[in-house]
Amino acid sequence: MAIGETIRNSQIWKSIFRHPMPLDRRNRIVVMLTNFFLHLHPVSIKKQGIALSFTWCMGGVTFFLFLVETVTGVLLMFYYRPTLEWAYNDILALRDVTSLGVLRELHRWGAHAMVITTWLHMYRVFLTGSYKPPREFNWVIGVILLLLTLLLSFTGYLLPWDQLAIWAITVGSNMARASPLLGYEGPGQQLLTIGGIDMITDGSDARFGLLGARFVGEETLNRFYVLHCIAIPLAVSLLLAIHFWRVRKDGGISGPL
Amino acid sequence: MHSNGLFLKDVAGFLGSYYAGLAIMNAIAAFFIWRRKNRIGEAGFWASVAAAMLVLASLAMSGSASSVPHLPESLRKLVNTLSGPVNYTAGTTALFAIAFVFRKFFVKPMVAWTVFNAALLLMGLAMADENFASIVMKPDNVPIVGLVFLLAFFTWVATKQAVENDERIAQGLPPLEKENDEKVLVWPDLVYTELICMVAVSAFLLAWALLLPAPLEEPASSVKTPNPSKAPWYFLGLQEMLVYFDPWYAGVALPSMVVFGLMAMPYLDFNKKGNGYYSINERKFAYLTWQFGFLELWIMLIILGTFLRGPNWNFFGPFEFWSPYKVEVLNNVDLPQMFWVNLLNRPLPRVAADAPWYAQIGTILLREAPGLVVMAAYLFLLPPLLAVTVFRKYFAKMGLIRYLVMINLMLLMLSLPLKMVLRWTLNLKYLISIPEFSLNF
Numbered sequence: 001m002a003i004g005e006t007i008r009n010s011q012i013w014k015s016i017f018r019h020p021m022p023l024d025r026r027n028r029i030v031v032m033l034t035n036f037f038l039h040l041h042p043v044s045i046k047k048q049g050i051a052l053s054f055t056w057c058m059g060g061v062t063f064f065l066f067l068v069e070t071v072t073g074v075l076l077m078f079y080y081r082p083t084l085e086w087a088y089n090d091i092l093a094l095r096d097v098t099s100l101g102v103l104r105e106l107h108r109w110g111a112h113a114m115v116i117t118t119w120l121h122m123y124r125v126f127l128t129g130s131y132k133p134p135r136e137f138n139w140v141i142g143v144i145l146l147l148l149t150l151l152l153s154f155t156g157y158l159l160p161w162d163q164l165a166i167w168a169i170t171v172g173s174n175m176a177r178a179s180p181l182l183g184y185e186g187p188g189q190q191l192l193t194i195g196g197i198d199m200i201t202d203g204s205d206a207r208f209g210l211l212g213a214r215f216v217g218e219e220t221l222n223r224f225y226v227l228h229c230i231a232i233p234l235a236v237s238l239l240l241a242i243h244f245w246r247v248r249k250d251g252g253i254s255g256p257l
Numbered sequence: 258m259h260s261n262g263l264f265l266k267d268v269a270g271f272l273g274s275y276y277a278g279l280a281i282m283n284a285i286a287a288f289f290i291w292r293r294k295n296r297i298g299e300a301g302f303w304a305s306v307a308a309a310m311l312v313l314a315s316l317a318m319s320g321s322a323s324s325v326p327h328l329p330e331s332l333r334k335l336v337n338t339l340s341g342p343v344n345y346t347a348g349t350t351a352l353f354a355i356a357f358v359f360r361k362f363f364v365k366p367m368v369a370w371t372v373f374n375a376a377l378l379l380m381g382l383a384m385a386d387e388n389f390a391s392i393v394m395k396p397d398n399v400p401i402v403g404l405v406f407l408l409a410f411f412t413w414v415a416t417k418q419a420v421e422n423d424e425r426i427a428q429g430l431p432p433l434e435k436e437n438d439e440k441v442l443v444w445p446d447l448v449y450t451e452l453i454c455m456v457a458v459s460a461f462l463l464a465w466a467l468l469l470p471a472p473l474e475e476p477a478s479s480v481k482t483p484n485p486s487k488a489p490w491y492f493l494g495l496q497e498m499l500v501y502f503d504p505w506y507a508g509v510a511l512p513s514m515v516v517f518g519l520m521a522m523p524y525l526d527f528n529k530k531g532n533g534y535y536s537i538n539e540r541k542f543a544y545l546t547w548q549f550g551f552l553e554l555w556i557m558l559i560i561l562g563t564f565l566r567g568p569n570w571n572f573f574g575p576f577e578f579w580s581p582y583k584v585e586v587l588n589n590v591d592l593p594q595m596f597w598v599n600l601l602n603r604p605l606p607r608v609a610a611d612a613p614w615y616a617q618i619g620t621i622l623l624r625e626a627p628g629l630v631v632m633a634a635y636l637f638l639l640p641p642l643l644a645v646t647v648f649r650k651y652f653a654k655m656g657l658i659r660y661l662v663m664i665n666l667m668l669l670m671l672s673l674p675l676k677m678v679l680r681w682t683l684n685l686k687y688l689i690s691i692p693e694f695s696l697n698f
Binding site: 022025028029031032038041042043044045046047048050052053054056057060061064065068088091092095102104105106108109110112113115116119120123124126127128129130131132133135136139140143144146147150153154157160161162163164165166167168170171172174175176177178179180183185186187188189190191215216217254255256257 | 397400403404407408411414415418419431432434435436437438439440441442443444445446447448450451454455458459462463465466467469470471472473474475476477478479481482483486487488489491492495496503504505507508509510516519520522523524526528529530531532533534535536540544547551691693694695696697
C-alpha cells in the first residue's frame with residue numbers, strides 16, 4: 001500500500017489526475033468534470049435511463065466497435081497494400097504468415113457486428129419513441145451515421161480482392177449504373193445530350209464516379225481504400241462527436257418526459 | 258446432394274457442442290427458476306430439457322447417420338416443396354401478425370423461453386442437413402443467423418416492457434420508466450457498466466475471431482462470374498427487390514426514399530405520447546408501419562436473399578441443393594401487353610421510327626396509357642381520397658405538406674408488397690414499360 005500511496009502522492013500522478021481517487025461523492029463528481037474522456041458524460045444520470053433492459057447498451061457497443069475497427073484497421077494498414085499485385089497476397093499472408101493475423105478476423109467480424117448493433121440501436125431508439133422532440137435532429141444525424149456505417153462496411157468489403165469482394169462490389173455498384181438521369185442505363189439519361197452528344201456514358205456516369213473506371217479494377221481498389229481508411233472514418237468521427245454532444249444538449253439520456 | 262457420413266463426421270463436434278450449450282443454458286435457467294423464483298415444478302421441467310439436450314449432444318457427437326438427430330427426409334422434402342417467395346412472404350407476415358395480436362401471451366417469460374428453445378432445437382436438427390448447413394455456416398452468413406436471434410430477443414425485451422406499460426397506462430398509471438426518477442452518479446453506476454460491456458464485447462469478438470476464420474475466396478477474376486453473385490448481406494434486401502423492380506427503382510430511388518423517410522420520421526410523427534418509454538398502444542400506427550418496414554420489408558428480405566436465393570437468383574428451399582441447372586418458368590407480361598393484346602385483341606400502338614417527336618411521344622403515352630392511369634390514380638388520387646377518409650384526423654393534424662410527404666412515403670413503401678402481389682397473382686412484369694427512355698416500373 002505504501003508504494004501505491006507514494007505513487008498517488010507523486011508530482012507526476014497529481015499532474016495527470018488533478019483530484020483524489022473517486023471514492024467519495026465529491027471526487028466522483030470531480031472526476032467526471034476534470035477527465036477529458038469522461039466529460040462526455042453528465043455527472044449524474046437517471047437510474048432508469050441506464051437500465052440495460054431499457055437502453056440495451058447498443059449505442060455504446062457500436063461506438064466501442066468503431067474504436068476496435070479503428071485500432072485494428074490502422075494495424076492492418078501496416079500489412080496491406082491496395083494494389084492489384086499485393087492486395088490479395090497481403091491478406092493471404094495475414095491469414096497464413098503474419099503473427100496476430102487474427103486482427104483481420106477481429107476487423108471483419110467487428111464490422112459485421114457494428115452493422116448489426118447500429119440497427120439494434122436504431123430499433124431501440126424507435127421503440128422507446130426517443131426520436132421525438134427534442135431529439136428529432138439527433139435522429140437525423142443517426143440516420144446519416146447508419147448510412148456511413150453501411151458505406152464503411154461496403155468499401156471495406158472490396159479490399160481483400162478475392163472473388164467474394166469484387167463480385168459483391170460489382171453487384172452493389174451496378175445499381176449506380178441505373179441512377180435516373182445520371183446512370184447510363186438509367187431512365188432519362190437520353191435527355192442529357194448537348195448537340196447530339198450523350199453527356200452520360202459508361203465513362204462519365206454515376207457508376208464511373210463511384211468506381212473510377214468502367215468496371216471494378218485497380219482504380220476502384222484505390223478509391224475504396226481511401227474512402228474506407230480516411231474519408232468515411234473522418235466524416236463518421238465528426239458526426240459521432242455531434243451525435244454525442246446532442247444527446248447531452250437535447251435533454252440527456254432518453255426517458256419519459 | 259444428400260447427407261452422407263463424411264459431412265456428419267465433420268459437423269459432429271460442432272453439433273455436439275451446440276446441444277451441450279443448449280443443455281447448459283437450460284440447466285442455468287432451471288437453477289435460476291429454482292433458487293430465485295422457487296418454482297420447483299418448472300425448474301424440474303427445464304432440468305429435464307437440459308438432460309434431453311445432453312442426450313442429443315452425445316448422439317450428435319457420434320457422427321453416424323443413424324443416430325445424429327435430424328429432421329426426417331420426408332419432412333425436409335415437404336418444407337422444400339412448400340417454400341417459395343409467396344409462401345415465405347405470406348407466412349412471415351402471418352407470423353408477425355400472430356405475434357403482434359397475441360403479444361400478451363408471447364411476452365410471458367416461460368412462453369418466450371419455450372419458443373426460443375424450440376427455435377434452437379429446430380435449428381440444430383436442420384443443421385444435420387448438408388444443404389442447410391452449407392448455407393447457414395458460410396462464414397459471411399453467420400452474422401445474419403446472429404442477427405435473427407438478437408432481433409428476436411430484443412423484440413421480446415421491448416414488447417414485454419411495452420405490454421406492461423400499456424396495461425399500466427390503461428389503469429391510469431404512468432409508464433414503469435416514470436415510476437423511478439431516482440438519479441445516480443455516473444461514476445460508478447454508468448462508467449462501470451460501460452467497462453463491463455467493453456470487456457464482454459471484446460471477449461465475444463475475440464472468441465468469434467479465433468473460432469471462425471474470415472472468409473477468403475479465390476483471387477479476384479473479372480472473367481469468372483460466380484453464380485449467384487451477391488451484394489454484401491446488408492444490401493440483399495435491395496437485391497431481392499430487383500426481382501420485382503428495375504435497378505433504377507429498387508437500387509437507387511427506393512433506397513434513397515428509405516433514407517429520406519427515416520430522416521423525415523420525427524417531423525411526421527406528431528404523436529406526443531410514447532416519448533422515452535416502451536409502448537405500443539399509444540402509437541399503434543407508427544409502431545406497425547415501422548415494424549412492417551423494418552422486420553418484413555428489410556430483415557425478412559435480407560434473410561430471403563441470403564439463405565433462399567441460389568444460382569440465377571432462383572428460389573431454393575432451405576434443404577434444397579443449390580443446383581445451377583434449376584429452371585424456373587418466367588412468363589411475366591407487361592401491362593400494355595395485357596391491356597392491348599390480351600384484353601382488346603389489338604396490336605400494341607406503334608409509330609414509324611422517323612415520325613416527328615410529338616408523334617413518338619404520343620404513341621408511347623397511348624401505349625402506356627393503362628399503366629399511367631393506374632400510377633396516376635395511385636399517386637394522385639389516393640392521397641386526397643385517403644385524406645378525407647381513413648386519414649382524416651391525420652390530415653387535419655398534419656397539414657397539407659406534412660401529410661403529402663407522409664402519404665407519399667407510405668405509398669412508395671407499399672409499392673413493393675403491392676408489386677409482389679401483382680407479380681404472383683397476374684404475372685405482371687411492368688406497369689409501365691418505356692424502353693425508349695429505359696423507364697420501366
